[in-house]
Amino acid sequence: VAETSGACKVACLATVEELQSICREEGLVCEELGVTKNNLCDFEVEYLCNYKRIELYLVKWKGYPESMNSWEPRKNLKCTDLLSQFWEDMVRELRRLKKRTIPKKLDASLASHLVQRAKLRKTLKQWETHLNSLGNKKGRIFVENLVDMEGPPKNFTYINDYKVGDGISLTEVAVGCECTDCLNDPVEGCCAGASQHKFAYNELGQVRVRPGLPVYECNRRCRCGPECPNRVVQKGIQYSLCIFRTDNGRGWGVRTMERIRKNTFVMEYVGEIITTEEAERRGHVYDKEGTTYLFDLDYVDDEYTVDAAHYGNISHFVNHSCDPNLQVYNVFIENLDERLPRIAFFATRPIKAGEELTFDYKMQMDPVDAESTRMDSNFGLTEIPGSPKKRMRIECKCGVASCRKYLF
Incomplete structure (x- = not known):
C-alpha cells in the first residue's frame, strides 16, 4: 500500500469476480466490490459443469469458488439461455466424438470439455465487450x-x-x-x-x-x-x-x-x-x-x-x-x-x-x-533484399472454384 494517497497504483492480479468470490467464501462484506449484507448469500448461475440423466445439473455459482459448486434439479434453474447453451455444447461435442446417444452420466473428459467451453465463452464475451467499448461505431x-x-x-x-x-x-x-x-x-x-x-x-x-x-x-x-x-x-x-x-x-x-x-x-x-x-x-x-x-x-x-x-x-x-x-x-x-x-x-x-x-x-x-x-x-509482399523475388509460398484454403491454390 502506498504511503501517501496517489503515490502509486499497482494493478491487481485478481479479477473483480475472483475478489468477490474470496469475500463470499470468507463471509466478508465489501461495498467497493459490490458484496453487501443483502447479496452476500445470493446465488446466480455462472455456468453449468455436468449433468445426470435424472435432470440434475452441477452448477458453478457466480461470485463463488468452484468448491461451492452444487448439484441442482432442473426446476431450480431459471437460466434458460445457459441451459440451451450447455445442451448445444454437449450435442456438438458428442457429434464430434461420433456418439449418437446422450449418456446417463457424463464422463470426466466430456464434463471437463463443457466447463472449458463455458470458460472460453466467458473470456470471449469479455473481449467482445472490450472491443465494443472502443470508439463510437454504429455497428457492434x-x-x-x-x-x-x-x-x-x-x-x-x-x-x-x-x-x-x-x-x-x-x-x-x-x-x-x-x-x-x-x-x-x-x-x-x-x-x-x-x-x-x-x-x-x-x-x-x-x-x-x-x-x-x-x-x-x-x-x-x-x-x-x-x-x-x-x-x-x-x-x-x-x-x-x-x-x-x-x-x-x-x-x-x-x-x-x-x-x-x-x-x-x-x-x-x-x-x-x-x-x-x-x-x-x-x-x-x-x-x-x-x-x-x-x-x-x-x-x-x-x-x-x-x-x-x-x-x-x-x-x-x-x-x-x-x-x-x-x-x-x-x-x-x-x-x-x-x-x-x-x-x-x-x-x-x-x-x-x-x-x-x-x-x-x-x-x-x-x-x-x-x-x-x-x-x-x-498484401504481405514486401520484398526482402537478398531474398528470392517471390516470398514463401502459402497454400490457399479459400475453397472457391477459381482458387489460385497459393496466396503468394
Missing part, C-alpha cells in the same frame, strides 16, 4: 468460437486509427472546401475537384469511381457538416460484424451480421505505419511464422507499409479469397500525402447476412491508365 462487434479452444489473440492490441511508427509524421490538411451542399452544389469541384478528381460517392454513400482512382473526402477544415455525403470512410464501421473461428484451418475470420449493399464502405485496414525498411526486417520474422499482416502503401512510392500484426482493427481477422467480396480503395481525408493513403474496403457485390468477408491478398487493379497501375495493392 460479436465474437464466436464453436470450433476449438482458441481464445482472444495474444500480443494484439485493438485500435481504431493508424499507429504511426518512429520517424513518420502525418501532415494535416491546411484547407477545406467552402461548400454547403458538396454533392449537388460543389464549390470549385469540392475536395475531389480541387485534386482534379471525380466526386467519389453517390447520395447513398456508395463509391462510384473505378478501383485504382483515389478518393478525396471532406475534412475537419471543410465548411460542410458531419452529414456531408462526401464523408463516408471517416464515419467508421456502420455494420455489425462477427469475428468467428473458421472450421477449415484458416484461423479467425469475419462475417457480416447484416446485408451489405454493393459498393458500400465496410471497414478500413488499420495498423502500424512503418517504413519499407522496417517492413523488410519484420518480413523475415513473419516468413518463419508462415503468416504476415504487411500491406504496402504503394499508391505513388513504395516508402511505407501498414503492419496489422500486433496493432489493428477488425480487418486483422479478414481472410483471403481468390473471389473476394471486398475491394481496396485508397482514401485521403485529413492527410493528403500521397505516400500515406488510408486503405478502405468497399463491397464488390451485395453481401448477405452471415456471409464471410474476404479480400484478395494479391489484388491487382485494372490498368486502364497510368494512374490506376500505380495503385496495385500487395
Whole structure:
C-alpha cells in the first residue's frame, strides 16, 4: 500500500469476480466490490459443469469458488439461455466424438470439455465487450468460437486509427472546401475537384469511381457538416460484424451480421505505419511464422507499409479469397500525402447476412491508365533484399472454384 494517497497504483492480479468470490467464501462484506449484507448469500448461475440423466445439473455459482459448486434439479434453474447453451455444447461435442446417444452420466473428459467451453465463452464475451467499448461505431462487434479452444489473440492490441511508427509524421490538411451542399452544389469541384478528381460517392454513400482512382473526402477544415455525403470512410464501421473461428484451418475470420449493399464502405485496414525498411526486417520474422499482416502503401512510392500484426482493427481477422467480396480503395481525408493513403474496403457485390468477408491478398487493379497501375495493392509482399523475388509460398484454403491454390 502506498504511503501517501496517489503515490502509486499497482494493478491487481485478481479479477473483480475472483475478489468477490474470496469475500463470499470468507463471509466478508465489501461495498467497493459490490458484496453487501443483502447479496452476500445470493446465488446466480455462472455456468453449468455436468449433468445426470435424472435432470440434475452441477452448477458453478457466480461470485463463488468452484468448491461451492452444487448439484441442482432442473426446476431450480431459471437460466434458460445457459441451459440451451450447455445442451448445444454437449450435442456438438458428442457429434464430434461420433456418439449418437446422450449418456446417463457424463464422463470426466466430456464434463471437463463443457466447463472449458463455458470458460472460453466467458473470456470471449469479455473481449467482445472490450472491443465494443472502443470508439463510437454504429455497428457492434460479436465474437464466436464453436470450433476449438482458441481464445482472444495474444500480443494484439485493438485500435481504431493508424499507429504511426518512429520517424513518420502525418501532415494535416491546411484547407477545406467552402461548400454547403458538396454533392449537388460543389464549390470549385469540392475536395475531389480541387485534386482534379471525380466526386467519389453517390447520395447513398456508395463509391462510384473505378478501383485504382483515389478518393478525396471532406475534412475537419471543410465548411460542410458531419452529414456531408462526401464523408463516408471517416464515419467508421456502420455494420455489425462477427469475428468467428473458421472450421477449415484458416484461423479467425469475419462475417457480416447484416446485408451489405454493393459498393458500400465496410471497414478500413488499420495498423502500424512503418517504413519499407522496417517492413523488410519484420518480413523475415513473419516468413518463419508462415503468416504476415504487411500491406504496402504503394499508391505513388513504395516508402511505407501498414503492419496489422500486433496493432489493428477488425480487418486483422479478414481472410483471403481468390473471389473476394471486398475491394481496396485508397482514401485521403485529413492527410493528403500521397505516400500515406488510408486503405478502405468497399463491397464488390451485395453481401448477405452471415456471409464471410474476404479480400484478395494479391489484388491487382485494372490498368486502364497510368494512374490506376500505380495503385496495385500487395498484401504481405514486401520484398526482402537478398531474398528470392517471390516470398514463401502459402497454400490457399479459400475453397472457391477459381482458387489460385497459393496466396503468394
